[in-house]
Amino acid sequence: MTNRGIGLPANSRILKKICVLGDFAVGKTSMIRRYVLDEFDDRYITTLGTKITKKNMNLEGRDLTFQIWDIVGNIKFTKIQGQYYQGSDGAFIIFDVTRRDTFDNVSKWADMFLEVAKGARLIFIANKVDLDSTFDFEAMMEDVAKRYNAATFRTSAKTGAQVEDAFKTLGERILAHKSKGT
Ligand code: G3D
Ligand code: MG
Numbered sequence: 001m002t003n004r005g006i007g008l009p010a011n012s013r014i015l016k017k018i019c020v021l022g023d024f025a026v027g028k029t030s031m032i033r034r035y036v037l038d039e040f041d042d043r044y045i046t047t048l049g050t051k052i053t054k055k056n057m058n059l060e061g062r063d064l065t066f067q068i069w070d071i072v073g074n075i076k077f078t079k080i081q082g083q084y085y086q087g088s089d090g091a092f093i094i095f096d097v098t099r100r101d102t103f104d105n106v107s108k109w110a111d112m113f114l115e116v117a118k119g120a121r122l123i124f125i126a127n128k129v130d131l132d133s134t135f136d137f138e139a140m141m142e143d144v145a146k147r148y149n150a151a152t153f154r155t156s157a158k159t160g161a162q163v164e165d166a167f168k169t170l171g172e173r174i175l176a177h178k179s180k181g182t
Helices: 028-037 078-085 100-104 106-116 138-147 163-179
Strands: 014-022 051-059 062-070 090-096 121-127 151-155
Touching (some): 014 028, 014 163, 028 062, 028 090, 028 163, 078 106, 090 100, 090 106, 106 138, 121 138, 138 151
Parallel strands (some): 014 090, 090 121, 121 151
Antiparallel strands (some): 051 062
């Protein structure tokens, strides 16, 4: 017999799929490593294939497992990427504050992703804030985020600044959204 009648099943862990997107070398793999392993490795090699990592967390008393998809690639490979996005609950769209061109592509990443993962939550991330930025991204970033009803974070995968908070906020937003029944 199961314990269904007397409450939640013993294993009530909630599984959420999130994708980490953005141009080459913005710090996607480093962010995941920092969050999952709490380490930063300068020698970390460029991701060779899609890698899926899991991380458990407790949010507002609920046990959540993030299934984190580190997707390799280029904004041009939209068709191939689409299948990876399927079933996602959220995504980080990352750019590098030292490379303006990586910011110019954030809307493309967001649109491409949302086309497949309809209703998923987004967070825009300005990464590498331990370095001096080469352009004024603040106002532009907030503008884009507003359009997608998304939050924004300024992180450093190198120092770890704001990385954990960004993941926590994405988790909270996903849970809040889903509980509205949409
Ligand atoms: P990607 O997965 O988006 O392609 P990576 O990016 O995580 O592989 O990172 C690309 C390069 O940026 C790596 O340097 C990595 O160490 C560096 N990097 C990532 N995040 C940060 C950060 O927050 N601050 C700084 N200073 N560097 C960062 P290399 O030299 O190995 O190419
Ligand atoms: Mg990578």
